[in-house]
Amino acid sequence: MASSKALVLSWFVVSVPLLVIFLLFPHTATILCPSISFSPQQQQALESREEDAVGVSREDLTWVSSQMANAQLGDPPKSAEDWIQMRKGINPRTREEQLYDLRRYHGISHYEESEEKNHTRLPCPSELLVEQHHSNYGEPWAGGRDVFEFIAKASALKRHHRVLEVGCGTLRVGLHFIRFLAAGNYHCIEKDPLSLMAAFSYELPSQGLLHKRPVIVRSDNLEFELLGDNEYDVVYASAAFLHMPDKLVWTGLEKLVPRIKPGGRVFVSHNIKFCSRLGGDECNKKLRELKLEYVGKQTHDSLLFNHYEIWHQFVKV
Numbered sequence: 001m002a003s004s005k006a007l008v009l010s011w012f013v014v015s016v017p018l019l020v021i022f023l024l025f026p027h028t029a030t031i032l033c034p035s036i037s038f039s040p041q042q043q044q045a046l047e048s049r050e051e052d053a054v055g056v057s058r059e060d061l062t063w064v065s066s067q068m069a070n071a072q073l074g075d076p077p078k079s080a081e082d083w084i085q086m087r088k089g090i091n092p093r094t095r096e097e098q099l100y101d102l103r104r105y106h107g108i109s110h111y112e113e114s115e116e117k118n119h120t121r122l123p124c125p126s127e128l129l130v131e132q133h134h135s136n137y138g139e140p141w142a143g144g145r146d147v148f149e150f151i152a153k154a155s156a157l158k159r160h161h162r163v164l165e166v167g168c169g170t171l172r173v174g175l176h177f178i179r180f181l182a183a184g185n186y187h188c189i190e191k192d193p194l195s196l197m198a199a200f201s202y203e204l205p206s207q208g209l210l211h212k213r214p215v216i217v218r219s220d221n222l223e224f225e226l227l228g229d230n231e232y233d234v235v236y237a238s239a240a241f242l243h244m245p246d247k248l249v250w251t252g253l254e255k256l257v258p259r260i261k262p263g264g265r266v267f268v269s270h271n272i273k274f275c276s277r278l279g280g281d282e283c284n285k286k287l288r289e290l291k292l293e294y295v296g297k298q299t300h301d302s303l304l305f306n307h308y309e310i311w312h313q314f315v316k317v
């Protein structure tokens, strides 16, 4: 009896002060009990998550919010001055300053030898290292993930599918397809040398995706034959057709549609003025001749910014 009293007393002596500490200084809870253990239900949910699952679940959002709360991050600063105030012990550089530093000092620890003895296996131009090309198309780079998730879900994308992007630019969207698909199954036709340089010299190596062997060709006139004899499950043009003359889009589609599998999908972002400018009847007639059926218009929201994008979907019949 005496020993059980002592046990209860010692429990109080240990737990009550700890409880008070946790209540007064909640941050200590994350130090003493880092939230890296999962409940059996969480563990099961993690394990049962499909390998091919694309997108963010409610649990993902709850988890990331809880991690930010644990880290006591609070709300982000509201003004430019407040952002600067937050940079304690951080050495922020604008892209221009970073470029200047790279050119002048080649990074903090650098070899003094001449350029011929460069130790880099795949030397990347400084302009690309500072990721200037992430702002090449106006929209935030992160929007590329939104496009991938929208198309992957809308087309029930599988790893073995073959996908063609028309005008992939710097792979803002393409990187996500390349990572998801089996090696060799992402193809792109692009005309801009600067974008292709960024894709090959910076994006693919820095994302560890060279082994995925994407097939990316340079062409001004949608010469799909350069991509070899392939049949596609999904074709998409993200902000690309609207930058091309209507005539080129139509001649391109004539060459492209025979390379799409029956039932294969075509997604075109923003608008289909190349078709609507012809007038409804003529537009429908041309689509019918090509064996393309208009499925409809959809929009998708961005995960990270309050933005939506319009997509037109077609199916090869």
Ligand SMILES: C[S@@+](CC[C@H](N)C(=O)[O-])C[C@H]1O[C@@H](n2cnc3c(N)ncnc32)[C@H](O)[C@@H]1O
Residues within 6 Å of the ligand: 137, 144, 166, 167, 168, 169, 170, 171, 172, 173, 189, 190, 191, 192, 195, 219, 220, 221, 222, 237, 238, 239, 240, 243, 244, 248
């Ligand atoms: C606004 S950017 C979009 C890039 C990428 N699809 C994205 O969403 O990030 C349009 C891209 O279409 C490419 N483009 C324009 N005309 C083209 C053509 N005739 N053939 C191939 N690509 C073309 C441009 O070079 C540019 O990279």
